[in-house]
Amino acid sequence: MNARVPLSSGFVNGDVSFWYRSSGVPEPGPRLDGDLQADVAIVGAGYTGLWTAYYLKKARPSLRVVLLEQEFAGFGASGRNGGWLTGDLAGSHERYGAGARRLQREMYASIDEVIAVCETESIHCDVVKGGVVNVARTPAQANRLRASMAAARAWGIEEADLRLADPAEHVRVAGALAASWSPHCARIQPAKLAQGLARAVRDLGVPVYERTPVTEIAPGRAVTPYGTVTAAYVIRATEGFTARLHGLRRQWLPMNSSMIVTEPLPASFWDEVGWRGAELLGDMAHYYMYAQRTADDRIAFGGRGRPYLYGSRIDARGRTHEWTVEALWRLLVDFFPAARSSSVAHAWSGVLGVPRDWCSTVHVDRATGLGWAGGYTGHGVTTTNLAGRTLRDLILGEETELTSLPWVGRRVRSWEPEPLRWMGVHAMYRLYRVADHRERSMPRTSALARFADLITGH
Missing domain, CATH: 1.10.287 (Helix Hairpins)
Structure with a gap:
């Protein structure tokens, strides 16, 4: 690694993500062993698949729901993200049209829904609803921030949901000229949420077959090397890994996002920068960053790095190029010069799914039984919960407020x-x-x- 980046003695690059360091990377559970019949087969045991299974079994305990996962539950973006349980939409309000206001309100409500399930199921994932600060560090960024505020008002986002803030009100970022504040965001520890959901789903009687890659999805079946699951509904919940499936290479672009995390920082640092709570932090740059103060007083700091590998390839183990680690470190200490005394403990990468119009979608075709949700463009921690509840209603054939939201059934051209x-x-x-x-x-x-x-x- 480049000598300009101070690395801790136990520095790790890849190995899925830092979020698994305290517990260890899970040993995958049993794989599928032979053909199987079910009512619903879900491909992918990340947040989307886990939430869908959870809500289906809660609504209809008699349903035979099966989860199929090529590695282990939470291996993909669900165990690698920045831990933002945010109310922001994946995509623009304009593209969702007139129903965007309802979709926005459901996103806000989904934050509290996730927190409530964590309490009910005793999922200890360091969740704190501390809100989110976005800073502008140039005049152009400040003008964009003010313009985004005006646009938000036009879509019914009120002062209580999003407002301008003094740049030093929540977190003192070097060079900040302007800032916004929203209460609609919570910090989580992503891997703890994924593993807690997997436990809750298993406790409901849903088998999670790990080390079981799905090679083909077709009406009525999900095919693996170890057997075929036949089901009335087959749900694709593969997000950034969708390009690996036959015929779907251009469906959603697997975009890389990378993170570094510091060693724990002393109380004097947090006092100096005024970061006293669990606020999430972002900025108004085009090549934007995202950060959280972890439960053990580190800064987890992310950005795009090398955004895309030719042919929609994926570096599945999360190893991060040294150029990216250096770029993230430089930006971190530019935001917080006092962090120079720390060092980088871990670096990792993951992929998120990006549709051609950058807007999420959820769909179930009742004629074929095929369904999917995804294309979260980095907003999946919250959006997956809404997707899981919406897929539940679509599979059960219920007409609800969720099934009439504007992201249901959206079709977008391929990349x-x-x-x-x-x-x-x-x-x-x-x-x-x-x-x-x-x-x-x-x-x-x-x-x-x-x-x-x-x-x-x-």
Whole structure:
């Protein structure tokens, strides 16, 4: 690793994520052993699959629900994310249309729903509803922040939901010119939530077959090397790993996101920067960051790094390029110069699913029994819960407030074939990096960033 990044003596790169260090990476459970019949087969034991199984069994205990997972429950983004249980929509209000206001309210309510289930099921995942701060560190970013506030008001997001804040009110970030504050966000420890949900689902009688990759999904069946599960409904809950399935390589783009975490920081550091609670922290840059203060007083700090591998390939074990680790460290100490005395304890990466229009979707085709949810674009910790409850209602054939939300049944065109896909994504993020640099001396958003948005429909 580059000598410019101080690494702790026990530094780890990859090995899924830091979130498993306290408990150890789980040993996968039993795999499927022969053909099986079920009412609902769910492919993928991340948050989407686990929430769907949980709500189905709670609603209809007699249902035979089966989960199929190629590694172990929580192996993907569910065990690697930044721990933001946020009310932000995946995608823009405009693209969801008139129903976006209801969808936004359901997202806010889903935060409290997750917290309530954690209490009911004794899932100890360090959850604290501390809200979220977004900072602007250049005049252009400050103007974007104010514009986003005006747009939020137009969509019914009130002062109590989102407001301008003094840059020093919650967290003192070096160079912050403006800030916003929303109470609709909670910190979690992602792996603890995933493992707790897996336990709750098993306790409800749902078998979770791990080390069981699904090679084909078709009406009425999910095929694995060890047997076929036949079911009236087969639900795809594979998010960033969807591109591995036959015929779905261009469905959702597997976007890489990377994180580093520091060693525990002393009380003097937290007093100096004013970060006294469990607020989540983001910014208004195009090449944006996200961070949390962990339960054991570290900073977990994330960003895009190397965003996309050619051909929708995935580095499944989470190892992170040293350039990315260095870039994240530089940005962290730029935000918090007092953190220079610390060191990096762990670095890792994961993939999230990005649809061509950057908006999530949930769907069940009752004629074929095939369904899916995903394309969360990095907002999946909360959105998966709403997806699980919506899939429950769609599978059970119930017309509810959830089944009429505007993300239900949305169809989006596929991503372009290679090399256009690789060229477009890398051009987009290169333009964003240059735009962020130029905006240090500009009062308005760079035209390069607007062009990047145009390229990929962001």
